Amino acid sequence: MLGIRCLVVVIMLLVGCTDGGGTSSPTATSQAPSSPTPSVAAVPGCVPDCNFGLAVPGPLAGDYQTEWFFGGELHASFDGVWTSTEDSSGEFNAFPGSDPDASDFGVFFWLDVYPVESFERVKDVPLTTEGWLDWMRSNPNLEVSEVAEGSIGRLPATVVEIRLSPAAENDEVGNEFCDENTCLNFLGFDQWEDLGTWGIAGQQVQRLYLSDVTYGGEEHVFVVMLAPNTPLRPGPFVAATEDLLNTVEVPVDPA
Numbered sequence: 001m002l003g004i005r006c007l008v009v010v011i012m013l014l015v016g017c018t019d020g021g022g023t024s025s026p027t028a029t030s031q032a033p034s035s036p037t038p039s040v041a042a043v044p045g046c047v048p049d050c051n052f053g054l055a056v057p058g059p060l061a062g063d064y065q066t067e068w069f070f071g072g073e074l075h076a077s078f079d080g081v082w083t084s085t086e087d088s089s090g091e092f093n094a095f096p097g098s099d100p101d102a103s104d105f106g107v108f109f110w111l112d113v114y115p116v117e118s119f120e121r122v123k124d125v126p127l128t129t130e131g132w133l134d135w136m137r138s139n140p141n142l143e144v145s146e147v148a149e150g151s152i153g154r155l156p157a158t159v160v161e162i163r164l165s166p167a168a169e170n171d172e173v174g175n176e177f178c179d180e181n182t183c184l185n186f187l188g189f190d191q192w193e194d195l196g197t198w199g200i201a202g203q204q205v206q207r208l209y210l211s212d213v214t215y216g217g218e219e220h221v222f223v224v225m226l227a228p229n230t231p232l233r234p235g236p237f238v239a240a241t242e243d244l245l246n247t248v249e250v251p252v253d254p255a
Helices: 005-012 129-138 176-180 190-195 236-246
Strands: 058-065 075-084 092-096 105-111 114-117 142-144 148-152 155-164 183-188 198-201 206-215 218-228
Touching: 075 236, 092 236, 105 236, 114 129, 129 142, 129 155, 129 206, 129 218, 148 206, 148 236, 155 198, 218 236
Parallel strands: none
Antiparallel strands: 058 075, 075 092, 092 105, 105 218, 114 183, 142 155, 148 155, 155 206, 183 198, 206 218
């Protein structure tokens, strides 16, 4: 990681969704392109735990293959100029434009992230789409939309939007931004270790694409996060994400 995850949320992804209602059900999302199924032999089942590395790709345009994320086997095609600040064992991210700090949103690709409460991993939550949905819906700090069907490339995905509930309590006491805007850290990953957790702040709405996959004889959960700092409504940033996800190819099977 290139920075504290919770600070990424409260600094880069400042509060933006201004509608007063609960999370709405996401609309129909990307449709999987028709392409040959890649061989599932390319990614060892121990990934991401057995590959460790970090690259900073910088500008992205056209076809890109990850160096570290997903064992170096994720392919995506970028329309126009995008920028990535991380291609690592734990994350691949992309921001439209040449300056990530000026971008309205980021797209984050993860494997096997887990729920966090009070900065500690929540035990006994299966790392599956169903496990994640059950935990988020039972968490009084979160409001969770109805699910929609979507895809990550050819992989079917469950799409859900989340925001803080009115009862959410700030877990970033002493942080100036979070003292004024409630912050909640809810997601972690083994390889992030001391670099922090991922959170949601204020009226922000985040969209999760959850896909259960299998490779190397092991089951995993593939997660894509759309984290905007503008209202999460149909528009250019949502359309850009769906176009990007349509191009994603990874040599894995749906679980």
